Amino acid sequence: xxxLMAIEIPTRPDQLPTTxxxxxxxxxxxxxxxxxxxxxxxxxxxLSLPGMLHCAILRSPHPHARIVSIDTTAALSLEGVExxxxxxxxxxxxAPGITAPEGWGNYCMAVGKVRxxxxxxVAVAAASRYIAEDALELVQVEYELLPxxxxxxxxxxxxxxxxxxDRGTNVIxxxxxxxxxxxxxxxxxxxxxxxxxxxxxxGANPTETFGCICQWDxxxxxxTCRGAYQTPRFMALGRAASxxxxxxxVKVISHAQGGGFGGKGGPRGxxxxxxxxxxxxxxxxxxxxxxxxxxxxxxxxxWDRYYEAALAVKADGTVTGFRxxxxxxxxxxxxxxxxxxxxxxxxxxxxxxxxxxxxYDMTLVATNRAPTYPYRGYGPPPxxxxxxxxxxxxxxxxxxxxxxxxxxxxxxxxxxPYTVPSGNxxxxxxxxxxxxxxxxxxxxxxxRKAQAKARAEGRLVGIGVVSTVEPGVFDWxxxxxxxxxxxxxxxxxxxxxxxxxxxxxxxxxNLQGQGQFTVAAQVxxxxxxxxxxxxRVATASTDVAMPHFGQGGSRLGVAVSGAILGACDKLRQTFxxxxxxxxxxxxxxxxxxxxxxxxxxxxxxxxxxxEVAGVMLARSDLLPPGVEPCPEATYxxxxxxxxxxxxxxxxRSYLTAANATHVVQVEIDRDTGQVxxxxxxxxxxxxxxxxxxxxxxxxxxxxxxxxGAALYEEYVYDAQCQPLVSTFVDYLVxxxxxxxxxxxxxxxxxxxxxxxxxxxxxxxAIHTTPAALLCAINDAxxxxxxxxxxxxxSPHRLWKVLxxxxx
Amino acid sequence: xxxxxxxxxxxNGTPYVREVEARLTLADFLxxxxxxxxxxxxxxxxxxxxxxxxxxGRSARSxxxxxxxADGASITTVEGLRNRETGHLxxxxxxxxxxxxxxxxxxxPGFMMTTLELLNENxxxxxxxxxxxxxxxxxxxxxxxxxxxxxxxxxxxxxxAQDA
Ligand code: FES
Ligand code: FES
Numbered sequence: 025x026x027x028l029m030a031i032e033i034p035t036r037p038d039q040l041p042t043t044x045x046x047x048x049x050x051x052x053x054x055x056x057x058x059x060x061x062x063x064x065x066x067x068x069x070x071l072s073l074p075g076m077l078h079c080a081i082l083r084s085p086h087p088h089a090r091i092v093s094i095d096t097t098a099a100l101s102l103e104g105v106e107x108x109x110x111x112x113x114x115x116x117x118x119a120p121g122i123t124a125p126e127g128w129g130n131y132c133m134a135v136g137k138v139r140x141x142x143x144x145x146v147a148v149a150a151a152s153r154y155i156a157e158d159a160l161e162l163v164q165v166e167y168e169l170l171p172x173x174x175x176x177x178x179x180x181x182x183x184x185x186x187x188x189x190d191r192g193t194n195v196i197x198x199x200x201x202x203x204x205x206x207x208x209x210x211x212x213x214x215x216x217x218x219x220x221x222x223x224x225x226x227g228a229n230p231t232e233t234f235g236c237i238c239q240w241d242x243x244x245x246x247x248t249c250r251g252a253y254q255t256p257r258f259m260a261l262g263r264a265a266s267x268x269x270x271x272x273x274v275k276v277i278s279h280a281q282g283g284g285f286g287g288k289g290g291p292r293g294x295x296x297x298x299x300x301x302x303x304x305x306x307x308x309x310x311x312x313x314x315x316x317x318x319x320x321x322x323x324x325x326x327w328d329r330y331y332e333a334a335l336a337v338k339a340d341g342t343v344t345g346f347r348x349x350x351x352x353x354x355x356x357x358x359x360x361x362x363x364x365x366x367x368x369x370x371x372x373x374x375x376x377x378x379x380x381x382x383x384y385d386m387t388l389v390a391t392n393r394a395p396t397y398p399y400r401g402y403g404p405p406p407x408x409x410x411x412x413x414x415x416x417x418x419x420x421x422x423x424x425x426x427x428x429x430x431x432x433x434x435x436x437x438x439x440x441p442y443t444v445p446s447g448n449x450x451x452x453x454x455x456x457x458x459x460x461x462x463x464x465x466x467x468x469x470x471x472r473k474a475q476a477k478a479r480a481e482g483r484l485v486g487i488g489v490v491s492t493v494e495p496g497v498f499d500w501x502x503x504x505x506x507x508x509x510x511x512x513x514x515x516x517x518x519x520x521x522x523x524x525x526x527x528x529x530x531x532x533x534n535l536q537g538q539g540q541f542t543v544a545a546q547v548x549x550x551x552x553x554x555x556x557x558x559x560r561v562a563t564a565s566t567d568v569a570m571p572h573f574g575q576g577g578s579r580l581g582v583a584v585s586g587a588i589l590g591a592c593d594k595l596r597q598t599f600x601x602x603x604x605x606x607x608x609x610x611x612x613x614x615x616x617x618x619x620x621x622x623x624x625x626x627x628x629x630x631x632x633x634x635e636v637a638g639v640m641l642a643r644s645d646l647l648p649p650g651v652e653p654c655p656e657a658t659y660x661x662x663x664x665x666x667x668x669x670x671x672x673x674x675x676r677s678y679l680t681a682a683n684a685t686h687v688v689q690v691e692i693d694r695d696t697g698q699v700x701x702x703x704x705x706x707x708x709x710x711x712x713x714x715x716x717x718x719x720x721x722x723x724x725x726x727x728x729x730x731x732g733a734a735l736y737e738e739y740v741y742d743a744q745c746q747p748l749v750s751t752f753v754d755y756l757v758x759x760x761x762x763x764x765x766x767x768x769x770x771x772x773x774x775x776x777x778x779x780x781x782x783x784x785x786x787x788x789a790i791h792t793t794p795a796a797l798l799c800a801i802n803d804a805x806x807x808x809x810x811x812x813x814x815x816x817x818s819p820h821r822l823w824k825v826l827x828x829x830x831x
Numbered sequence: 832x833x834x835x836x837x838x839x840x841x842x843n844g845t846p847y848v849r850e851v852e853a854r855l856t857l858a859d860f861l862x863x864x865x866x867x868x869x870x871x872x873x874x875x876x877x878x879x880x881x882x883x884x885x886x887x888g889r890s891a892r893s894x895x896x897x898x899x900x901a902d903g904a905s906i907t908t909v910e911g912l913r914n915r916e917t918g919h920l921x922x923x924x925x926x927x928x929x930x931x932x933x934x935x936x937x938x939x940p941g942f943m944m945t946t947l948e949l950l951n952e953n954x955x956x957x958x959x960x961x962x963x964x965x966x967x968x969x970x971x972x973x974x975x976x977x978x979x980x981x982x983x984x985x986x987x988x989x990x991x992a993q994d995a
Contacts, residue, residue: 060936061924063869063909070868231873231937282937315874537935537972717931724974752878760962760975
């Protein structure tokens with residue numbers, strides 16, 4: 025047998041086996057869209073299975089209470105009700121969710137006590153959702169109220185009530201990291217600027233809530249879950265653990281999702297629907313979360329943070345140190361992996377700057393708020409807001425232009441690859457060039473002049489200039505310090521050519537909005553020289569899919585490209601053997617170019633990809649020995665060169681470092697505290713833009729969510745830990761009126777290490793926009809000697825800053 | 832609560848006679864009784880606009896409308912946009928595809944139905960008029976820029992088609 029040749033993953037589009045890429049790098053139309061605009065895509069609530077029942081969930085009205093008794097007799101006797109599920113069933117059949125750090129998981133329904141408003145207490149399966157909800161009204165639950173733990177101060181007070189009694193504390197994790205000689209740089213600083221910040225809870229709120237249909241097969245004790253699943257195999261593993269099934273007995277079929285942004289949720293709803301199916305002798309049970317459930321207790325609450333932070337600055341404006349103390353209200357446990365979002369800033373702790381030393385003290389606390397989940401960016405947006413606000417404050421104190429102060433401190437192009445104090449390595453970039461380009465595009469000097477004029481007229485106009493790094497292509501090692509094991513995030517595909525030359529790419533995830541099916545089709549079409557129309561991208565269920573993760577961590581566009589390129593290279597090698605055999609040549613003499621495998625020295629002799637596939641499938645008599653009749657290949661990609669972290673969490677974690685500079689102009693209405701955004705400019709550099717239209721869509725969508733987080737969105741709780749937000753009337757997702765139509769441009773510094781040179785680009789704007797807006801607002805307030813260090817800078821909060829006593 | 836009432840509706844040109852519970856929402860009726868799943872439900876309390884349809888030419892939130900209230904009405908849903916004979920997308924649909932007016936596409940049927948009403952009434956809307964019309968539809972993915980471009984493109988295409 026011939027030794028296997030190494031698989032080569034091109035890191036530049038011009039290395040693709042084509043004269044010139046026809047699709048990669050072009051703003052091609054998305055293959056997802058015709059079905060989506062026709063309304064024919066099978067979102068989970070569009071699917072019905074024979075005999076299907078509908079689930080409704082009774083949720084706790086109390087933040088913290090012992091369950092004394094539950095009476096479900098009346099509910100069970102309602103016509104159409106098939107089963108009722110309570111904590112007793114759950115305690116008998118399930119395990120609490122696995123968490124990092126370990127031991128802070130909940131069961132899928134309250135067992136013994138409730139820990140937050142909205143926690144599931146009883147679930148019903150009935151002939152319709154209407155009947156299931158009727159039945160909930162017949163359930164009697166008696167509670168004995170416990171004192172709620174409303175915030176981290178209360179949680180950490182001596183003698184505080186415990187959210188998880190068996191833990192003996194409400195502190196999930198408390199640790200610090202020291203990177204470099206932090207005490208020295210602060211001692212030697214000419215100036216130290218420090219502030220406290222408060223970032224209130226926000227969250228993903230995809231337009232489609234979570235939903236699923238679960239069916240327990242009682243014959244072989246296996247489970248099939250169809251639904252709006254963002255990370256299918258991860259979800260299957262989690263369900264196997266919580267439902268005590270072997271992992272290969274849980275099959276997850278991911279349907280197209282109406283957005284995700286990390287906060288899709290799903291574990292509890294899936295387990296509950298699965299157990300109801302088990303209780304109804306294997307009938308399929310559908311659970312569709314409604315918006316109120318999502319807002320109260322879905323996967324959508326994130327980042328509830330109290331910061332104290334300081335920058336060490338030299339007289340010449342060199343920033344030398346960054347110290348951060350974070351207290352993070354995780355809510356009722358760590359079931360949603362909200363802990364990770366506190367560790368993620370390690371991947372780019374000191375942003376775009378050559379800051380030599382840093383310190384991070386991180387305390388993660390359990391309270392009786394809803395558990396926190398991931399949200400786009402997974403942690404850095406508040407961290408960047410703190411760092412960038414301090415940069416602006418330092419600039420004001422030094423009387424240096426804030427844009428200029430940043431420029432002086434940027435990592436220089438010749439310093440890449442650059443290792444930041446917190447350990448990650450940035451692959452490439454040119455921050456000053458991005459910065460200069462956006463200042464030029466925005467005509468920054470003219471903006472400042474206009475601001476001076478407006479100020480003279482008594483108007484509150486401000487400008488924010490903020491640069492951030494977007495760590496792209498996540499790796500588990502980034503989260504090791506909160507207890508997540510492992511290095512490497514496998515993403516696998518199968519590329520199959522059929523007898524007529526059509527290509528199918530099987531992936532392990534489904535549509536969510538970012539356009540990865542289109543990227544997959546672009547890459548495979550350019551590699552194999554076929555038309556994009558000849559490519560079909562299909563979702564494999566978890567029982568047959570290659571190892572995969574799916575959307576998350578600003579990674580999938582790059583990862584799926586890597587997997588496809590690997591599989592295509594394997595195909596190329598096999599096809600070359602076939603062609604060489606047929607043409608009495610050596611495989612090394614065969615090349616693939618524009619969809620044709622031809623002899624390098626005699627290019628007129630060759631075969632198309634379709635012809636080779638046809639020979640392989642239909643003329644086994646012509647195949648060389650050892651070649652299977654299979655024009656298909658699989659490949660599982662993971663980022664190269666990742667490593668285990670040291671005791672301070674330092675490692676090469678995220679593979680790519682995209683960056684952007686935003687320039688925003690705001691005006692504050694003195695009378696109402698309302699912020700308007702007359703102008704917004706972005707220049708970004710995410711390396712090769714696989715589909716420029718999709719990149720721009722990601723940027724603009726991230727801006728919208730950043731506007732929401734900075735100005736409007738907030739999960740408000742009262743002092744008793746009762747949520748005051750339960751509808752879209754209270755949780756203010758920005759509309760077309762609030763979101764600025766941004767002016768964009770870009771530079772391209774290809775990643776030297778990532779497939780096709782592309783960098784993760786889905787999270788950059790939400791990393792940047794909240795900071796840019798808050799900096800602009802404080803710039804507008806600065807002549808008044810007032811500042812706001814809390815988000816969202818909503819009209820009522822800003823009005824208080826404007827009209828309250830000076831701080 | 833479970834008494835049924837007969838309703839007659841025309842949906843995308845097809846007449847239906849159905850017995851429905853008085854409490855059944857029009858969204859649930861369209862989605863689950865008539866199996867027209869393109870009308871999506873994002874909040875069920877009238878804010879997100881994903882469920883927007885046209886009732887006798889006027890946009891309406893099907894999550895806040897009861898099926899019985901639609902008795903006698905003519906309804907248009909996203910499934911009614913595509914040309915049934917040719918299979919071609921409606922210019923509004925094609926414009927959303929061409930101008931990258933969607934990402935996950937969950938909000939898109941609602942935006943397109945609102946756009947249909949707008950362009951029926953005002954073939955040459957200004958940007959402010961477009962924003963005014965779309966102000967009641969939430970999109971969590973796109974940041975609205977592609978949507979604004981899509982509506983502009985649809986307006987110009989429909990005008991050209993009219994002139995031709
Ligand atoms: S579902 Fe009707 S407005 Fe949201
Ligand atoms: S495209 Fe996803 S909500 Fe609009």
